[in-house]
Amino acid sequence: MSPRTPAQFEKLRTRRREQILKVAAEIFIQKGYHAANVSDVAQKAGVSQGTIYHYFPDKENLFLAVYESWEIRNLQSELRDALENAATPTEQLGLLAQMVAKRMEQAKDILPAYTEFWSHIHRNKAIKIGFQNMFKDMRGILARIIRNGIDKNEFVNTEPMTMAAILIAVFDGLILQWIADPKQVKWENIADTLTQVILTGLSANK
Template sequence: MPRTAEQNQRLKEERRRALLKAAREVFARRGLAATKMTDLAAAAGISYGLVYHYFPDKESVFAALVEEAVRGGIELLASARRRPGTPWEQLHYVCTRLLEGIREEPSIPLILVQAHASESVPAVVEQALDRYSTQFNRHLEELIESGQKAGQIVNVPATELARTFLATVQGLALTQIFPQLRKTPFPSTDTILRLFKP
């Protein structure tokens, strides 16, 4: 019995998600410049030709991953702001979720670091990264400023605190690629946020 259009669409979405998941690992390990479409197809367990049904080139795959990662961060901040509780509790929630994400999927922040640092990132990726990073930073700074107004966060420029927060999270993600550092205790949310206490 042939598949329905709905079943075909569902299968296509499942394969696209599987391809992106596999691509995260490949790009995190090899970087954009060293990765080939054949690497992505092999990691996803699909044929080389089938990859092109979903993306025209590896840059498009990388761009989709960057956009997905930064959009996920924006959604995390937005959901934290909707949660009941103080700005400090909301920041604690964001930090905890980011740390959980690093332990579960360290490739996501590694891809973002590569996207920021690589000279071979195409213009479309740079534009998406700039657009979403600006939104993310603005939301994080607003959360920090709310905490400062409530007397819960140290009175230092919010832009500095946001940068410190992101650098800490990204630095912890980088430690996940070193086997000897993966064995050391991972800092808790309270340890990281101690810097932010007044």
């Protein structure tokens, strides 16, 4: 009865939504939530402002959608892979450090988004929960490796959760230093140094 089938409409909607979302991500990350205008997004996406509101109820939800699409691209899947592609906990941690560092090197364009989203932790419940879950998941994954290593006598006896938190912190903290001054953070050195120190310690007297 309709000349465009519902499926056609659906496809149209999906395409447009993604088009808007992509542009919105760029602008939000470049300018920050408040300085970014819906009209900027509309213009750069080549649609009218009304169209934006056809796809997203308001600016905040557009931002949230950007956050969600960004969140998906995060590291958890990679962490899980590392678990499976290495035999011993020691190797697992080493591989992990390498992977994450390499990932950072590649993903330079999305790193600036971190500070933007971080700054919404206080103000946006969904984002807060997103970060809480992400951290929780990642700590869980790492803590399991560490506990496993302790059980197998590969690692000394530390609090696995605290240790996991520290490992995650290293990368987030480095992202911050990289954002402040990209030249000063050499991801290619990080993995090695980190592996060396974490696994064998700084101490030379063994």
